[in-house]
Amino acid sequence: MSTVTIGVIGAGLIGRKHLRTIANHPDFNLVGIADTNTDLASSQYPGERIFADYTHMLDQTKPDAVIIASPNQVHAEIGIACARRGINCLIEKPVTDTLEAAAALIQEVSRSGIKTLVGHHRRHHEQVKTVQTLLRDGQMGALVGVSAIWAAHKPAPYFDAAPWRAEPGGGPILINLIHEIDFLRFVAGEIVAISAVASNRQRRLPVEDTAGALLEFAGGAIGTFFLSDSAVSPWTTEQGIGEAVEFPFSGESSYRFIGSHGSLEFPALTSWAQAGRTQDWNQPIQAQRLFAKTVDPYAAQLDHFRDVVRGSVPSLQPVEDGARTLIATLAVTEAAILGKRIDLAERYEALATNAVSSPVHL
Numbered sequence: 001m002s003t004v005t006i007g008v009i010g011a012g013l014i015g016r017k018h019l020r021t022i023a024n025h026p027d028f029n030l031v032g033i034a035d036t037n038t039d040l041a042s043s044q045y046p047g048e049r050i051f052a053d054y055t056h057m058l059d060q061t062k063p064d065a066v067i068i069a070s071p072n073q074v075h076a077e078i079g080i081a082c083a084r085r086g087i088n089c090l091i092e093k094p095v096t097d098t099l100e101a102a103a104a105l106i107q108e109v110s111r112s113g114i115k116t117l118v119g120h121h122r123r124h125h126e127q128v129k130t131v132q133t134l135l136r137d138g139q140m141g142a143l144v145g146v147s148a149i150w151a152a153h154k155p156a157p158y159f160d161a162a163p164w165r166a167e168p169g170g171g172p173i174l175i176n177l178i179h180e181i182d183f184l185r186f187v188a189g190e191i192v193a194i195s196a197v198a199s200n201r202q203r204r205l206p207v208e209d210t211a212g213a214l215l216e217f218a219g220g221a222i223g224t225f226f227l228s229d230s231a232v233s234p235w236t237t238e239q240g241i242g243e244a245v246e247f248p249f250s251g252e253s254s255y256r257f258i259g260s261h262g263s264l265e266f267p268a269l270t271s272w273a274q275a276g277r278t279q280d281w282n283q284p285i286q287a288q289r290l291f292a293k294t295v296d297p298y299a300a301q302l303d304h305f306r307d308v309v310r311g312s313v314p315s316l317q318p319v320e321d322g323a324r325t326l327i328a329t330l331a332v333t334e335a336a337i338l339g340k341r342i343d344l345a346e347r348y349e350a351l352a353t354n355a356v357s358s359p360v361h362l
């Protein structure tokens with residue numbers, strides 16, 4: 001089968017990771033890199049075709065696909081330009097910066113028929129697929145609830161390097177929790193309502209450093225999430241799964257999925273049940289370690305994108321689904337600011353009918 005020609009737009013932190021993954025992938029042929037900072041891109045990628053204007057790259061190289069790894073604010077504009085040219089897109093998360101932009105992108109994508117994949121790379125972990133299968137197959141009975149933590153301490157240089165991280169929108173809800181919300185939607189079903197509190201007590205910055213959220217799932221399960229980027233713990237997916245070399249490995253589980261007939265810790269995949277699937281708190285309870293191999297999720301994501309572009313599998317996450325994750329994540333901030341429970345059903349519907357508006361106060 002012929003290789004997939006691909007361009008990368010935005011050669012920053014994650015763009016460079018995608019470029020390394022493409023270089024090691026036999027089924028992709030890199031045809032160009034677009035970055036407004038051409039001096040840096042040219043020095044880092046000698047021998048590649050570098051473009052300051054991404055539209056010139058699209059028109060001159062006519063790739064089968066692109067990866068959009070630019071800042072959030074231009075995801076929609078670039079995605080729409082690709083759709084109008086019939087170029088398939090892997091769009092980094094969040095799919096767009098606002099819900100209006102997401103709606104405009106969705107409309108253009110559906111008009112054009114291009115294939116899209118949002119870069120919530122967690123979906124490509126084998127451990128994640130295992131949890132999804134166990135929950136879907138009802139092996140723990142009905143899902144009653146989930147208890148989850150994401151807590152790590154970001155060092156001072158993290159904020160010095162990018163001052164926007166200290167401003168509203170740059171905090172752990174939109175940067176980190178969005179991945180966890182997407183994971184939960186993927187394995188446990190749609191989130192239909194959210195309540196939350198947020199605090200800046202640790203750093204005293206204008207953005208939250210800590211939050212707690214109450215999640216209601218379509219199937220009736222209830223979830224609690226504790227989030228902080230100013231607390232030391234081994235409980236993040238990054239540390240628990242060994243996702244990237246820049247984070248220490250803990251192997252600890254940060255999620256507990258709790259069902260009517262048993263429970264499951266993630267990512268260690270320890271499952272708990274009573275002998276004979278009884279439901280009696282006086283009966284012995286036993287643990288079993290399940291196994292799923294650890295893979296590079298960015299390489300697995302690229303394998304999947306190849307299959308999507310070739311038309312052999314449906315996308316695990318088209319832009320519409322990425323927008324739902326954005327809706328649920330924005331609602332955590334909104335619920336905390338307004339101090340009220342946010343029902344998401346109408347927002348999902350508005351997205352489908354292109355009648356969205358981004359929440360106020362964000």
Ligand SMILES: NC(=O)c1ccc[n+]([C@@H]2O[C@H](COP(=O)([O-])OP(=O)(O)OC[C@H]3O[C@@H](n4cnc5c(N)ncnc54)[C@H](O)[C@@H]3O)[C@@H](O)[C@H]2O)c1
Pocket residue numbers: 009010011012013014015034035036037054069070071072074092093094119120121
């Ligand atoms: N999936 C993940 O694990 C993950 C991790 C980090 C970032 N991200 C997402 O990836 C995107 C990029 O984040 P980053 O941390 O790499 O940012 P970054 O600032 O390191 O890189 C962005 C790059 O885009 C370039 N750029 C800006 N405007 C452009 C334009 N109009 N056309 C072409 N290039 C342009 C910049 O010069 C820069 O090189 C964001 O949407 C972010 O949320 C995803």
